[in-house]
Amino acid sequence: MTTHYETFSTKEQDVCQAFEESLRAKIATVDSPTTNPGFLSEHCTSLRNYLLQRRHLSQAYIPWVNTALCGLNHSRDTRGKEILRELIQDETPEGLPTHAEDLVADLTTLGIPLETILGTLTHPDTEETVRKQHTLIQYSPQTSFNNLRILVAVRTAGELLPGAEYGIITPLLEKLGLKKSRFYKPHWFHDRKTEGTNQQGMTHTELFSSLLKELICSEKTLDTALTTLQNAAAQRTEFINVTFARYDIKLEKI
Ligand SMILES: [Fe+2]
Numbered sequence: 001m002t003t004h005y006e007t008f009s010t011k012e013q014d015v016c017q018a019f020e021e022s023l024r025a026k027i028a029t030v031d032s033p034t035t036n037p038g039f040l041s042e043h044c045t046s047l048r049n050y051l052l053q054r055r056h057l058s059q060a061y062i063p064w065v066n067t068a069l070c071g072l073n074h075s076r077d078t079r080g081k082e083i084l085r086e087l088i089q090d091e092t093p094e095g096l097p098t099h100a101e102d103l104v105a106d107l108t109t110l111g112i113p114l115e116t117i118l119g120t121l122t123h124p125d126t127e128e129t130v131r132k133q134h135t136l137i138q139y140s141p142q143t144s145f146n147n148l149r150i151l152v153a154v155r156t157a158g159e160l161l162p163g164a165e166y167g168i169i170t171p172l173l174e175k176l177g178l179k180k181s182r183f184y185k186p187h188w189f190h191d192r193k194t195e196g197t198n199q200q201g202m203t204h205t206e207l208f209s210s211l212l213k214e215l216i217c218s219e220k221t222l223d224t225a226l227t228t229l230q231n232a233a234a235q236r237t238e239f240i241n242v243t244f245a246r247y248d249i250k251l252e253k254i
């Protein structure tokens, strides 16, 4: 008999694939992908705009997960808190560059000037994505399953979908000259879902699996998890759609 978690996991796979398809469709519109390493420095393409705005979503990750962490209800079971603390700690490994630094390093390797990377403001549409993302993890003790909703939101928008996203973006960026990715490729591998594949491993998505197997244990908890999954995926898909649609806008600089 299929468990509630297995039903969730299957749906999660479907949602992930639909997200990947929408990103692939956008990537297909990128003009003239070439092996010229200077491509992104010379052309203000939709891809470049996407990468620069996507960086702002990455910048919002630590405060977002911290808010989620603080919104988990106190209980003797601290596993949810421990998972989110680990995610935050992984962003700033001791004695090594932070993930934020690695991201900027990859963008400069792609030929985007540092002043452009750091000077590109957050577009209002990106701010809207960040705002909506916060509603996913809103502390709401009066509603049922506050902890489950928060954990599914962080797994989906913070790990599962970025892992899928970078799995599609990285090969394209490698074609454009990113031979040794410090940010995109490692995140593809350490964020993605591996359950149900022949590459099973303890990725950031999988950190949540055993806890979610316990929490998604009834029709009501399954409903909550599926609603959160779909809301998170809809937000990320919308971000990609509006960001790629903005092909002609001039990048704003300070
Ligand atoms: Fe990271």
Ligand SMILES: [Fe+2]
Pocket: 087, 158, 159, 190, 191, 204
């Ligand atoms: Fe991660």
